[in-house]
Amino acid sequence: MASEKPIVVVTCTAPVNIAVVKYWGKRDEELILPINSSLSVTLHQDQLKTTTTAAISRDFTEDRIWLNGQEEDVGQPRLQACLREIRRLARKRRSNGHEDPLPLSLSYKVHVASENNFPTAAGLASSAAGYACLAYALAQVYGVDSDLSEVARRGSGSACRSLYGGFVEWQMGERPDGKDSIAHQVAPESHWPELRVLILVVSAERKPMGSTAGMQTSVETSALLKFRAEALVPARMAEMTRCIRERDFQAFGQLTMKDSNQFHATCLDTFPPISYLSDTSRRIIQLVHRFNAHHGRTKVAYTFDAGPNAVVFTLDDTVAEFVAAVRHSFPPESNGEKFLKGLPVEPILLSDELKAALGMDPVPGSIRYIIATQVGPGPQVLDDPVAHLLGPDGLPKPAA
Numbered sequence: 001m002a003s004e005k006p007i008v009v010v011t012c013t014a015p016v017n018i019a020v021v022k023y024w025g026k027r028d029e030e031l032i033l034p035i036n037s038s039l040s041v042t043l044h045q046d047q048l049k050t051t052t053t054a055a056i057s058r059d060f061t062e063d064r065i066w067l068n069g070q071e072e073d074v075g076q077p078r079l080q081a082c083l084r085e086i087r088r089l090a091r092k093r094r095s096n097g098h099e100d101p102l103p104l105s106l107s108y109k110v111h112v113a114s115e116n117n118f119p120t121a122a123g124l125a126s127s128a129a130g131y132a133c134l135a136y137a138l139a140q141v142y143g144v145d146s147d148l149s150e151v152a153r154r155g156s157g158s159a160c161r162s163l164y165g166g167f168v169e170w171q172m173g174e175r176p177d178g179k180d181s182i183a184h185q186v187a188p189e190s191h192w193p194e195l196r197v198l199i200l201v202v203s204a205e206r207k208p209m210g211s212t213a214g215m216q217t218s219v220e221t222s223a224l225l226k227f228r229a230e231a232l233v234p235a236r237m238a239e240m241t242r243c244i245r246e247r248d249f250q251a252f253g254q255l256t257m258k259d260s261n262q263f264h265a266t267c268l269d270t271f272p273p274i275s276y277l278s279d280t281s282r283r284i285i286q287l288v289h290r291f292n293a294h295h296g297r298t299k300v301a302y303t304f305d306a307g308p309n310a311v312v313f314t315l316d317d318t319v320a321e322f323v324a325a326v327r328h329s330f331p332p333e334s335n336g337e338k339f340l341k342g343l344p345v346e347p348i349l350l351s352d353e354l355k356a357a358l359g360m361d362p363v364p365g366s367i368r369y370i371i372a373t374q375v376g377p378g379p380q381v382l383d384d385p386v387a388h389l390l391g392p393d394g395l396p397k398p399a400a
């Protein structure tokens, strides 16, 4: 009995990432292989993270999954692809003659429980952190120590970039089987300590079209997307890598904004067209450009994904002034919700010159709140059993 472990349980956390060279379009829908490489910044898990517990036991009769406390259909094709892939890697490891450290069988079923520390309703992409966390947790329980890009990628393309901290590149690869379509760290989270990230959560009126369906229509109809992927992205990847290596904020910020704008241009070039930006998004774009024009250089940079929320990059010495500019242009509605979450930001008064330069009529309530964060590390294993989302019976613990 002493040598027998009836249940193996591991809990992990994984971060959200935000692309500065965007992934948009697949060359293989089944394997989730992209038409271009992409590059992202991993956000700090103190502010945004997914936590996932995976447990395997001889006693489980089927694979099961709970997301934010609700049981979900484990038969979803992308979830099934991740499970198949991790079990294939585990079998491969065994046949390579590795001593199995755990008395488990690959035929054991798995229970998974996962939750986010941020509201899914805020429209912040959670699938990247979710699938990266799933891949990482499954790898722990099944004893897999090889590259997990493929496992995470089969869940959601951008998820493979959440497997690392700092600055991460997803190389598109060339092989039809996708073996060379993997994520790599370009620089660790300690590389650029002054870099800050502000997430401007916009009050969304409607749910935008999902990335998967959107990019599929773009691949089918947009000549601009094809041109971008083939002719422009390779040089952008090289230039973005240089900007990061040299901590060149001006060039980094400009290229980040241009790449976001180009991605949204390919959405408009899609037929029927897709528009993810709202009036508030466009006002944020204007605010950033006016703020930079006032200072005579690029001090802040925006990027937008498949929704209206803005992610703004800046350096620590500019955070307070930019947050004050946002407050001035988008005065918070006093609905009891805190306007500023995350890292503390010192309140300052805007100069009259800057106020005049922004020249915008304030639009109260159109930004719900700001999350201030920074660059952060990759997935982690939590050692404290208190962190487990599944109890000793393999079922979700009742919410505290």
Ligand code: DP6
Pocket: 018, 019, 021, 022, 023, 024, 032, 038, 125, 127, 155, 156, 157, 158, 159, 211, 212, 213, 305, 306
């Ligand atoms: C605009 O990774 O969500 O955020 O692979 O179909 O799951 P699937 O799509 P997903 O697309 C992300 C698109 C993006 C840009 C990016 O993160 O690179």
